[in-house]
Amino acid sequence: MSPRLDTIRARLRDPSWMAGGSGAQRQAWAVLSRHRLLERLAPWPARLAGTFPLDLGVEGSDLDLLVEVTDLDAAAATLDQVFGADSNYARVHGTFTDGPAEVASFTLDGLTVEIFAQAWPVERQMGWLHLLAEARLLHARPDAAEPLRALKRSGLKTEPAFACLFGLCGDPYAALAALAEAPDDLLDSIAAEPFQP
Incomplete structure (x- = not known):
């Protein structure tokens, strides 16, 4: 870990x-x-x-x-x-x-x-896994906060907003849960990509 x-x-x-x-x-x-x-x-x-x-x-x-x-x-x-x-x-x-x-x-x-x-x-529940993955992505890309807030203000829930901004494919809930305890280099590589429009 x-x-x-x-x-x-x-x-x-x-x-x-x-x-x-x-x-x-x-x-x-x-x-x-x-x-x-x-x-x-x-x-x-x-x-x-x-x-x-x-x-x-x-x-x-x-x-x-x-x-x-x-x-x-x-x-x-x-x-x-x-x-x-x-x-x-x-x-x-x-x-x-x-x-x-x-x-x-x-x-x-x-x-x-x-x-x-x-x-x-609690720490195996989806809500916790999503939170952990989201916190890790934000740690790697603090400049994502305002674009995420804008997506949320437009009506997206938090998980779809992260998936949209970071280009996560498939079900956003499953994609984030899979990243919760993923290696740092994987999250760093996702965070290094340009934000999706």
């Missing part, structure tokens, strides 16, 4: 650094800490994912939390109990590429929070 991958992974595991990040990151961290979201999810392992750790948030971006649960039915009841009183609370059961999940969403301080719970370790 590369030292660069280890450094990026460690930074993503502890998002408290966002308290000193961009304005959007500080806002996201304030919501996360003020409402004690990680504590309210305990004892489930949870990680922050999505656009805020990448500083790619645009208007309407969610604060995404990935959670590992052992029993989805019990998780559904717990999510309803713990977060059901929060504004605009809704929960759905869905089946995704990496399996079934309970997805709860609600609004705190004007920011939509989405909790994605699966019976699968």
Whole structure:
């Protein structure tokens, strides 16, 4: 495993650094800490994912939390109990590429929070793998941030925006997941290519 991958992974595991990040990151961290979201999810392992750790948030971006649960039915009841009183609370059961999940969403301080719970370790969930690959590509090409925000403002989700900009072929979700723990030289070669229009 590369030292660069280890450094990026460690930074993503502890998002408290966002308290000193961009304005959007500080806002996201304030919501996360003020409402004690990680504590309210305990004892489930949870990680922050999505656009805020990448500083790619645009208007309407969610604060995404990935959670590992052992029993989805019990998780559904717990999510309803713990977060059901929060504004605009809704929960759905869905089946995704990496399996079934309970997805709860609600609004705190004007920011939509989405909790994605699966019976699968957080760092093996697709959302985490996408985050890791995206963070690594941004590390290699920091100048990609504004073009990515522009693509997101045009309506693209984060993963398709990365695939479009970096010329990743096929399903953008699968392509990014495959890059999560790929060798640094592969990510460097992808990042070295001119951005796609």
